Amino acid sequence: MGNSAGWIRKAVTCFQRKRLWILNAAFAAGLLVAQPALAICQLVAEAPFAPVMPGEARVWQASLQPDEVQVRYIGHSTFELQTPQGVRIATDYNDTYRPMQTPTIATMNGAHSTHYTFNPDPNIEHLLYGWNPQGGPMDHDITVEDVRVRNIQTNIRGWDGETRRLGNSIFIFEVADLCIAHLGHLHHRLTQDDLTRLGQIDVVFAAIDNSSTLRLDSLMHVLDSIGPALIIPMHFHFAGALQAFVSRASEAGYVVTRAEGPQRLISRSTLPTQTTVYVMLPGGP
Structure with a gap:
């Protein structure tokens, strides 16, 4: 399964790179008209939304x-994603972990209180529940500016050990020629139907706690089945969870790298050619 997924990813990557080359050629020939940029890309040394502590550089x-x-x-x-057109997305938005700025889109999951809130910021334009509080399915497929957001629901276990149907959502973000999936509080391996609906995924946010979500054997099966280029671990609040996952990932032949900070710019041109685990430590709002 893993070899097949890897072959498909490479084929899709080649196709997308060829498509990008054609678009660039079209721009150069004057066949397409570029939209004016809203701002010049620049780095700002100080965050305008929070004071910088002594000795801190942001x-x-x-x-x-x-x-x-x-x-x-x-x-x-919880991750904050920012798109080229300035759309901000907060995943598993809750009362404990929130980005400094109000997101345009916030996704939530129903596992426990660090994955949702009953008191969301009223200025959030699109609040997407990963489960239906009234029971039954909860399907999303919206496009906001330059990002499409859709979900695939999965089951979870309650604290009593019983299955709660459709209690979690995998949210997929399609933006900047990338497909990014946040697995949420995933509790079981994915079916072939799940994988088909996911499509080709480039970047995966995966819970690696090895306890309240998936055990490592099942998690590695899920990641191998999806076949992303980049895996970003999350939900490793249990002692030893991160170390255990990194060890298993290395055994599986994944490259493991550690981030220098809590944020990263991702583009198709910078995706690794070999499946890579990119360990980011939380950086707060």
Whole structure:
């Protein structure tokens, strides 16, 4: 399964690179007209939304290139994604881990209180529940500016050990020629139907706690089945969880690298050719 997924990913990558080359050639020939940029890409040395503590240095991306997505790890399973057109997305939005700025889109999951809130910021334009509080399915497929967000629901276990149907969602973000999936509080291996609906995924945020979500054997099966280029671990609050996952990932032949900070710019041109685990430590809001 893993070899097949890897072959498919390489084939899709070649196709997308060829498509990008054609688009660039079209721009050069004057066949397509570029939209004016809203801002010049620059680095700002001080965050305008929070005081900088003595000795602290913060770098914020003022604007992004059309093929870039900025990812910042807030904590637990909450990430902030920023798109080239300035859409901000917060995953597993909750009362404990929140980005400094109000997100345009916030996704939530129903596992426990660090994955959702009953008191969301009223200024959030699109609040996407990963489960239906009234029971039954909860399907999303929206496009906001330059990002499409959709979900695939999965089951979870309750604290009593019983299955809660459709209690979790995998959220997929399609932006800047990238497909990014946040697995949420995943509790079981994916079916072939799940994988088909996912499509080709480039970047995966995966819970690696080896306890309240998936055990490592099942998690490695899921990651191998998806076949992403980049795996970003999350939800490693249990002692030894990160070390155990890194060991298993290395055994599986994945490259393991550690980030220098809590944020990273991701683009198709910078995706690794070999499946890579990119360990980011939470950086707060």
